[in-house]
Amino acid sequence: MGKNEFLTPKAIANRIKAKGLQKLRWYCQMCQKQCRDENGFKCHCMSESHQRQMQVFGQNPNRIIDGYSEEFEQAFLEHMKRSHRFSRIAATVVYNEYIADRHHIHMNSTQWATLTEFVKYLGRAGKCKVEETPKGWFITYIDRDSETLFKEKMKNKRIRADLAEEEKQEREIKKQIERAEQLMPAGNESGDGNEQEVQEKRLFEKSEEKIKLSLGSSSKSNLKEEGSRVVFDDVEHETKSDKGNKGSGKMGSSVLDELMREEEKAKERSNRKDYWLCEGIIVKVMSRALAEKGYYKQKGMVRKVIDKYVGEIEMLESKHVLRIDQEELETVIPQIGVLVRVVNGAYRGSNARLLAVDTDKFCAKVQIEKGIYDGRVIKAVEYEDICKLAQ
Secondary structure (H helix, E strand, O other), X not given: OOOOOOOOHHHHHHHHHHHOOOOHHHEEOOOOEEOOOHHHHHHHHOOHHHHHHHHHHXXXXXXXXXXXXXXXXXXXXXXXXXXXXXXXXXXXXXXXXXXXXXXXXXXHHOOOOOHHHHHHHHHHHOOEEEEEEOOEEEEEEOOOOOHHHHHHHHHHHHXXXXXXXXXXXXXXXXXXXXXXXXXXXXXXXXXXXXXXHHHHHHHHHHHHHHHHHHHOOOOHHHHHHHHHHHHHHHHHHHHHHHHHHHHXXXXXXXXHHHHHHHHHHHXXXXXXXXXXXXXXXXXXXXXXXXXXXXXXXXXEEEEEEEOOOEEEEEEOOOOOEEEEEHHHEEEOOOOOOOEEEEOOOOOOOOEEEEEEEEOOOOEEEEEEEOOOOOOOEEEEEEHHHEXXXXX
């Protein structure tokens, strides 16, 4: 057995010494080699491999230093995000935790000479909240990509959309009222303007007459005469009023139905777009080009929409992130009772609950949840216009 074989005491001792952290000044970042003493570091600097790395460094030193600086910053912030996401902590504590990994990017290979300079840089760049105290520098991670901020942003967006929709609805109602007043005849504006009020008045008059009849009846003959007179009066009154109001009632209802249909058509035209991707929905990848990599007909969640037509998709199984055009994606229809998002059409952007599915006509029945259309049931929505929401 040789002097420094794998299981000799000397080799074991060397591995134990090399396992822990060593002096930072005896570490060569270009060669990624840690030396245990000054003599070893000097011998390494005179080696041929180190000289070759120094020639590479001399060709473009700024590019290499910037690369190490970027890697150091990303690793440091990633450790902050994982370990101290919502806490205020001393910068030295975070740095000591970061350098516990012996294969980390060392600070002497970056553009920052000290930890103080690096902490000040994080504060200037807005990536951390920096405070100087008598006990040293304290930092707080600024979480710009957290789920809470995303939900808050979506909530504010929904509130703004609801307010805009309410204002739009009020304008549409005013237009409908003006249009109805113009279409109604001049003579029937007061009497037939509201069919419901006319019917209520008629029922009220009938009830009054019947009450008077029951209280004022003194004999059977009077009751019969008065009852017959009241009945015939009611029949005559109804026939006259029906003759006078039949045409206006039909015209009023037809006008209102026509206005409702026009409103739906206008809403459909304004909200029907050639793009339908939105954040937070589950889609299916239908790209044949990705079949070799195993993504064909796999489902993923839309994390981000780029230029309206391209989605950043996080695959549900592998957690890989892909950028795919919407033409190579397909909406997902969930089980009955699950929440869906209306991605196109008149109620675009609304959340709804799936009530039923018609496989013959390729459409679904949904009920809108929340907003100004809360509770409204849409009987036939095409599969392409709704998509499953990510839980």
